[in-house]
Amino acid sequence: MLGKQEISLSTRIEKISLELYAAAYNGVKTYFRYPMWIISDLVASPLWLLLFIIPMLLFLPPEKWGDTTTYQYFYWGMVFFDIISASLWSFGNAIRREQEMGTLEYLFLSNANRIVLFATRFTTRLLSTSLSIVYLAALMWIMFGVQITVHDQLLLLFSLILSLFVASGFGALYGAAVLKLKQTGPLSNILQFVLIGVSGIFFPVNRLPPQLQILAYASPFTYCIDLARCAAINTPTLLPLWQEVLLVLSLAIIMNLLGLKALDFIENNTKKTGKLGAY
Amino acid sequence: MRNMLKALRNNLLVIYAVYIKEMKIWLRYPSWIFVFITLPYTLTGLFYGVGYAIAGNRAFDNFVKNTGARNPVLYYLLGSTVLLLSVIIIEDMGASIRSEQLRGTFELHYLSPANKLLLWSSYVLPHGTVSFIVIAATLAPPLIWETRTLDIVSVLWTIVLLFIGMLPLYGIGLITASLTIRFKEPWAIINIIKAFISVCSGFLYPLTVLPHWLQLVSKTIPTSYLAVLLRDILIFDRKLLLEDIRLTALVITSLLYLALGFGIYLRWENYARKTGDLSKY
Numbered sequence: 001m002l003g004k005q006e007i008s009l010s011t012r013i014e015k016i017s018l019e020l021y022a023a024a025y026n027g028v029k030t031y032f033r034y035p036m037w038i039i040s041d042l043v044a045s046p047l048w049l050l051l052f053i054i055p056m057l058l059f060l061p062p063e064k065w066g067d068t069t070t071y072q073y074f075y076w077g078m079v080f081f082d083i084i085s086a087s088l089w090s091f092g093n094a095i096r097r098e099q100e101m102g103t104l105e106y107l108f109l110s111n112a113n114r115i116v117l118f119a120t121r122f123t124t125r126l127l128s129t130s131l132s133i134v135y136l137a138a139l140m141w142i143m144f145g146v147q148i149t150v151h152d153q154l155l156l157l158f159s160l161i162l163s164l165f166v167a168s169g170f171g172a173l174y175g176a177a178v179l180k181l182k183q184t185g186p187l188s189n190i191l192q193f194v195l196i197g198v199s200g201i202f203f204p205v206n207r208l209p210p211q212l213q214i215l216a217y218a219s220p221f222t223y224c225i226d227l228a229r230c231a232a233i234n235t236p237t238l239l240p241l242w243q244e245v246l247l248v249l250s251l252a253i254i255m256n257l258l259g260l261k262a263l264d265f266i267e268n269n270t271k272k273t274g275k276l277g278a279y
Numbered sequence: 280m281r282n283m284l285k286a287l288r289n290n291l292l293v294i295y296a297v298y299i300k301e302m303k304i305w306l307r308y309p310s311w312i313f314v315f316i317t318l319p320y321t322l323t324g325l326f327y328g329v330g331y332a333i334a335g336n337r338a339f340d341n342f343v344k345n346t347g348a349r350n351p352v353l354y355y356l357l358g359s360t361v362l363l364l365s366v367i368i369i370e371d372m373g374a375s376i377r378s379e380q381l382r383g384t385f386e387l388h389y390l391s392p393a394n395k396l397l398l399w400s401s402y403v404l405p406h407g408t409v410s411f412i413v414i415a416a417t418l419a420p421p422l423i424w425e426t427r428t429l430d431i432v433s434v435l436w437t438i439v440l441l442f443i444g445m446l447p448l449y450g451i452g453l454i455t456a457s458l459t460i461r462f463k464e465p466w467a468i469i470n471i472i473k474a475f476i477s478v479c480s481g482f483l484y485p486l487t488v489l490p491h492w493l494q495l496v497s498k499t500i501p502t503s504y505l506a507v508l509l510r511d512i513l514i515f516d517r518k519l520l521l522e523d524i525r526l527t528a529l530v531i532t533s534l535l536y537l538a539l540g541f542g543i544y545l546r547w548e549n550y551a552r553k554t555g556d557l558s559k560y
Contacts, residue, residue, distance in 0.1 A: 040467035047474035055355065055483040058345045059330025059338040070333060189314050193321035203332035 019112050020119050027123030038131075045132070046139045049078060056202070071146040072233045075136060077202035079160075080225045082132050083167050084195050088188045090121040091171020095178045108276060114263055122168050129164065148232075155231035158245075163224035165252035170220060172259025176266045201225050204235065220251045293393045294401045301375075301405035315413045318363060323355035326483070346485055348514050353421045355483060357513055358506065360417045362482040364410045365448050365502055366473050368403075372452025375402050376459045395548065396541065399456060403449050407442070414441065418513070433512050436519050440512075440529070444505035447533040450540030451476070457547035461556070482506050501536055504529035 007015075031038075053074050057065050064070070098104035137148040150156050174191075181187075198215040200208065204226070205216035216222050217238075227244050230237045237244045270276040305312065330351075331338045339351070348354045376399070379385040388398060455469050479493065480502035486494050497503040504525045511517040519526065550556070 034467070036467035040470045044471050044474035047471075047478045051474070051478050051483065054488060055326040055358075056329045056333065058484055058488075059327075059334040059342050059351075061337070061341050062345065073333070187310075190317055190321060193318070193325055197321070197325050197328055200332075202329045207332040208328070 016113055023119035024123040027120040028127070030120070031124045031127055041128070041131075042135060045135060046143060049136070049139060050143075052078070052081075066144070068146050069233070071140055071144050072148065073202055073229075075140050075146075075148055076225065076229055076232055078136055079129070079133055080163070080199075080201040080221065080228070081196060082129055083163055083224075084199070084201070084221055085192060086121075086125045086129070086164075087167035087171045088174055088192050088195075090125050091168050092174035092178055093188065094121045094171070095175045105276060108267060108271075114260060114267070121171075122164070125167075126164065129160075133160075150232050151234040152231045155245075156228060159224065159227040159231050159248065162248045162252045163221070163228060166220050166224055166248065166255055169252065169255025169257075169259045172256060173262050176259065176262035179263065179266045179270060195219060195221060198222075199225060204229075205238070220255060223248050223251065289392075290394060290397055293397055294404065297398065297401035298405050298408075301402060302408065305405065305409055312409065312413065315363060315367075315409075316416045319356050319359040319417050322359040323352055326355050327351055345488070348510070350421070350425065350514065353418070353425070353514055354510070356417055356421055357509060358482040358484075360414050361444075361502075361506060361509065362477055362480075364413065365476060365480070365482075368406055368410075368445060368448040369451050369455060369473055369476065370469060371406055372399070372402065372449070372456045375399075376456045380459075389552075396545070399453070399544070400449075403445060403452075407445060410441070410445070411438070422513075432518075436512055437509065440505060440508050440519075443529055443533050444502060447501040447536030450533075450536035450538070453540030453544040457544045461547050461551070476500060476502060479503060480506050498528075499532065501529055501532035504532070 056074070057070075060067075060070070095104065098107060140146045140148055174188075177187075198208075198212060199205070199219040199221035200216055201221070205213055205222055208216055223238065223244055226235075226238050227248050229235045230241065230244075239247065267276070330342065334341055342351050343349055346354060376385065379388065388395065451472060455472065458468055479489075479497040479500045481489070481497060482502075486497050486503060486507075489497065508519060508523075508525055508529065512519055
């Protein structure tokens with residue numbers, strides 16, 4: 001076809017790999033450029049952990065404050081708190097930050113796959129989430145004397161990686177909304193706590209009131225945390241295990257495809273109306 | 280006398296200008312005010328929901344036993360609102376200066392004949408206005424729901440306590456502003472300060488649940504007295520007396536933090552002027 005260059009599959013794979021490599025390199029470089037942030041996270045994390053856990057413990061009798069299972073729930077809850085925040089703030093608002101830095105238009109002028117926008121953040125988040133998992137486990141042991149144990153390591157690793165992919169897909173969908181609405185800081189704040197509440201990240205969703213359970217089943221993160229909790233502390237899953245694994249895998253693929261489609265649609269729309277550079 | 284009046288008029292003009300400018304910026308993004316009103320509700324819902332889910336039907340009784348308060352919603356709404364406002368004030372002082380730097384208007388302030396200390400101090404007024412609006416809008420519904428009427432003395436005490444409680448936060452804000460001038464990107468340090476103040480103030484729990492050594496540390500944090508006194512007035516319906524030792528402690532520690540903030544700010548400003556650091560960012 002006139003004007004369209006035929007590219008072989010291997011060249012296409014090579015090109016996207018290069019783009020992903022560049023994005024990951026950018027992410028790692030940016031992450032380690034600010035070591036003070038890493039130190040600050042290490043110092044402030046136990047304090048934020050206390051601030052979130054103590055108000056919830058007040059509903060338990062003091063003699064149950066040392067219950068290991070409760071802390072295991074809190075631990076995985078905090079890990080998923082991080083993943084949901086990443087979805088909205090790291091992936092979703094990646095576009096906003098590129099806008100503020102004045103680099104969004106350059107990225108959209110290039111022929112790079114739009115996924116690189118999120119790949120950079122994905123790499124950074126992968127690093128910080130891995131660090132959080134290890135660090136929070138150490139804190140749980142030092143502060144509350146609770147040893148975090150893992151029932152099925154392989155399933156846990158699989159569920160965490162898939163959860164990060166679901167988070168990036170959700171982030172891409174949200175990123176499309178950011179591209180359209182521009183100033184979404186307030187929405188991100190509220191949505192973050194709503195998602196944390198309805199996805200049952202600190203407790204199984206079947207303990208929610210029946211009306212809220214409908215919302216819980218609509219949240220993709222409900223199945224992610226449920227699967228991770230099953231792998232870590234051997235809790236029963238909402239669906240039979242293999243069905244839940246398949247569901248989370250499908251969610252990871254579908255959410256990313258939908259996210260990229262939505263992003264593509266909004267990008268074309270804003271390019272036509274000239275609103276890409278307006279913010 | 281005429282000079283004094285002129286100086287007073289000029290200073291008032293500075294305060295007025297900062298107030299109008301900051302309120303304009305606040306009102307330009309009214310959705311943020313909406314967030315500040317709704318966020319305490321989402322946090323309260325989260326704590327209450329998780330608490331209920333892990334403790335079941337005994338959740339409320341356990342809460343009463345642990346805190347002495349019979350209304351967890353009001354307890355967490357008050358705590359999370361004051362927590363949110365404290366975090367905003369600590370962050371905003373540094374952020375205001377940083378955004379002036381990024382907009383390229385920071386040095387222009389130093390070219391003007393305005394008193395710089397007054398100029399940066401004036402930021403507390405618009406933030407104070409927004410804080411009072413937020414706290415009133417957040418706490419009014421649960422108080423109305425409980426059909427509780429606060430007497431005028433309690434309302435006045437609440438306003439006075441909030442004002443006194445803002446002074447040390449403002450002092451800490453000045454320290455973060457100094458760090459901004461010195462280090463340009465002080466967010467990592469601010470993050471630690473915020474977390475430390477939030478935990479040691481006991482906004483969301485009684486301080487007695489903390490380890491003994493942390494309880495001792497919290498006695499040096501003015502906002503810990505603010506949280507207890509506000510809970511006494513708004514949740515436990517207690518009357519506050521002038522001879523209350525906690526009130527004295529709040530006033531003394533607040534003034535100390537404010538003086539410390541001013542001292543550090545003036546020192547860093549002086550240093551930045553001498554070394555030319557003011558225009559580097």
